Amino acid sequence: MSDDVFTGLVDAHYASLYRFALSLTRSGADAADLTQQTFFIWATKGSSLRDTAKARTWLFTTLYREFIRTRRRDGRMSSIEDLPPGDQDPPDLRAEDVARLDTQVVLEALQEVDTAFRAPLSLFYLKDLSYLEIAEVLDVPIGTVMSRLSRGKAHLRAALERRLQGARVIEFPRTQTR
Amino acid sequence: MKPDEAKLILRAHRADGRYRTDDPLFAEALAETARDPALAAWFTREQAVDAAVAHKIDGIQPPAGLRESILVGARASRLKRRGWRQPLWLAAAAALMLAILLPAVLQRRGPAPVGATAFGEFTLAHLATAHEGHASSPGLLAMAAALALAPQPLSTSITIDFDELRAVGCQTVRVFGHEVVEICFERQGTWYHLYVMRRDPRSGDRPGAAPMLLERGGAAAAVWSSADSVYSLVTDTGAAALRSLL
Numbered sequence: 001m002s003d004d005v006f007t008g009l010v011d012a013h014y015a016s017l018y019r020f021a022l023s024l025t026r027s028g029a030d031a032a033d034l035t036q037q038t039f040f041i042w043a044t045k046g047s048s049l050r051d052t053a054k055a056r057t058w059l060f061t062t063l064y065r066e067f068i069r070t071r072r073r074d075g076r077m078s079s080i081e082d083l084p085p086g087d088q089d090p091p092d093l094r095a096e097d098v099a100r101l102d103t104q105v106v107l108e109a110l111q112e113v114d115t116a117f118r119a120p121l122s123l124f125y126l127k128d129l130s131y132l133e134i135a136e137v138l139d140v141p142i143g144t145v146m147s148r149l150s151r152g153k154a155h156l157r158a159a160l161e162r163r164l165q166g167a168r169v170i171e172f173p174r175t176q177t178r
Numbered sequence: 179m180k181p182d183e184a185k186l187i188l189r190a191h192r193a194d195g196r197y198r199t200d201d202p203l204f205a206e207a208l209a210e211t212a213r214d215p216a217l218a219a220w221f222t223r224e225q226a227v228d229a230a231v232a233h234k235i236d237g238i239q240p241p242a243g244l245r246e247s248i249l250v251g252a253r254a255s256r257l258k259r260r261g262w263r264q265p266l267w268l269a270a271a272a273a274l275m276l277a278i279l280l281p282a283v284l285q286r287r288g289p290a291p292v293g294a295t296a297f298g299e300f301t302l303a304h305l306a307t308a309h310e311g312h313a314s315s316p317g318l319l320a321m322a323a324a325l326a327l328a329p330q331p332l333s334t335s336i337t338i339d340f341d342e343l344r345a346v347g348c349q350t351v352r353v354f355g356h357e358v359v360e361i362c363f364e365r366q367g368t369w370y371h372l373y374v375m376r377r378d379p380r381s382g383d384r385p386g387a388a389p390m391l392l393e394r395g396g397a398a399a400a401v402w403s404s405a406d407s408v409y410s411l412v413t414d415t416g417a418a419a420l421r422s423l424l
Contacts, residue, residue, distance in 0.1 A: 010248050018240040032244050039248045095226035098234070106234040124192065125232040131190050142203075146190045153189055156231070 010039060013059055016128045020060065023122035024067045026111045034070075038063040056128060061137045064119060071115070091161040098160060109159035117152030120145050181217050184210040188221050192228070294408065298392040298401040301373040301410040304351060304360075306397065318348060322363035325372065332411065332423045333389045333400070339407045340376045368419050373410040377403055389424050393417045400424055 017038055021031035041062050042055075098106065113121060123134045135145045187207040211218040321343065328335045340359060344350065348359040358375045389400035389411075398417035401410045413419050 007249060010245060014245055014248060015240050018244060019235055019238050022238060023235075028241060032241055032247075035240070035244065036248050092223070093227050095223070095230040098227055098230035101234070103234045103237045106231060107238060110231075110235070122235070124190070125228070125235045127192065127232060146186060150186050150189045157227075160231075 006043070009042070009055055009059075013056060013128075014039070016126050017059055017063055019126055020122050021063055021067070022107070023110050023118055024064075024115065034063055034066060037066055041066070057133050057136055060123065060129060060133075061139075064137055091157050093157050093160060093164070097164050101160070101163065105163050106160070109163055110156055112159045113152050113155040117148050117155055120148045121152035121156060124149055179206055179210050181210070181214060183207075184214075184217055185220065189224065191225075294390055294401045294403065295392070297373075297375060297408055298390065298399040298410050299394075300358075301360075301371070301401075301412045302392065302394050302397050302399050304373070305371055305412050305414060317345075318361060321348075321361060325361065325363040325370075326365045330423055333402045333409075336372070336409065337404075338374075339404070340374045343374055365423070368413060368415050370419075370423075371412045373412065375408045377406055377408050391417060391420065 014035060018031055018035045021034040021038075022028060025031045025034060038059055042059060110118065110122065110125075119138055120134055123129050123137065124131075129137065131142065131145055131149075135142045138145065140148075184207040187203060188211070191204050191207070211221050321338070324338075325332075325336070340357075343359040343361055344357075348361045351358050351360060356375055356378070358373050360371055360373045362369060362371050364370075389402040392399045392401070396416050397412065397414045398420050399410050399412040400420050401408065403409065411420060411423070
């Protein structure tokens with residue numbers, strides 16, 4: 001693969017991959033490492049991929065696998081069965097309320113969602129992949145993607161709602177002055 | 179289809195063109211929204227919230243320098259596949275660079291002095307990971323031709339200094355805040371890379387006319403200095419190629 005093609009690939013995907021990594025790792029430094037590691041693996045192995053149209057899915061898959069591998073090594077994996085169920089009726093948020101929140105606050109809420117739900121949820125919001133590709137990246141059936149998205153959204157909305165409750169301004173009683 | 183079933187499917191739906199509405203999985207659920215106004219209202223709110231969250235996530239910017247770091251790292255991996263670079267020494271070189279760089283950054287008292295070994299390590303790492311190819315301006319070609327014909331030992335016959343090289347448009351790189359110029363020349367079929375840096379009187383290093391040789395994998399650097407400049411002559415064809423010139 002030529003330098004130009006590789007540079008094009010980096011330019012097209014590194015920001016989204018970093019955002020995905022940041023949602024997974026909860027740390028900017030770890031996310032940067034994971035993103036760099038993903039392209040390093042591409043440079044050593046992935047560039048032999050004949051179908052470059054598959055590069056996007058390949059990169060996200062590799063990043064996710066590297067994240068899982070690191071988590072296993074650190075003994076930080078939790079079983080999906082251990083996770084709390086999502087609320088069937090998550091808080092009914094308004095888009096305007098979400099828009100008022102800082103990006104960092106929304107990111108923190110997303111990072112609060114457990115990894116099993118956070119990974120498909122982040123990929124869903126990143127808008128780089130279709131739900132079929134998300135299933136491929138996470139190596140789970142399509143039905144599982146749907147169910148995890150649904151539960152993940154419920155967790156996210158609950159986390160956002162908590163932040164909105166905290167952010168609501170309580171007005172001090174006004175005293176009249178003459 | 180029950181509303182809860184439709185909601186489960188529609189939560190995975192994105193109206194961004196990637197999810198085709200004629201996908202049978204979504205088509206039925208979407209059709210349900212046409213029949214059920216409450217479901218349609220819920221779906222509209224759902225998509226608005228999703229769009230707001232997606233917009234926020236889209237606003238996260240990768241750290242400055244990540245792109246460049248990825249590109250340099252990939253170049254290094256390609257050189258590694260060519261078989262002459264050892265990852266251990268590159269890691270050691272990176273650690274060494276950090277050890278030198280950090281005090282300068284933390285103290286903010288201008289660039290830290292760079293010793294001969296650190297300069298040699300940097301030039302080896304630069305050639306392995308970030309070298310951009312050979313420049314070809316007339317001034318550079320003349321300078322490269324002079325270097326190709328310079329009598330041996332080069333450590334005494336090279337008298338060109340930093341300012342002369344910069345004046346002819348040599349590639350400039352920065353090493354821990356110091357400006358370094360680099361020129362490539364070919365001599366008897368072997369490519370050499372000469373890096374020149376102004377000598378920092380604070381470094382404590384005495385000018386060393388005798389070259390110090392560093393070998394990393396199949397690459398080698400010879401570092402020496404004059405009263406004004408520090409030189410590193412680097413090649414990826416091995417120490418023997420350097421020794422023959424020094």
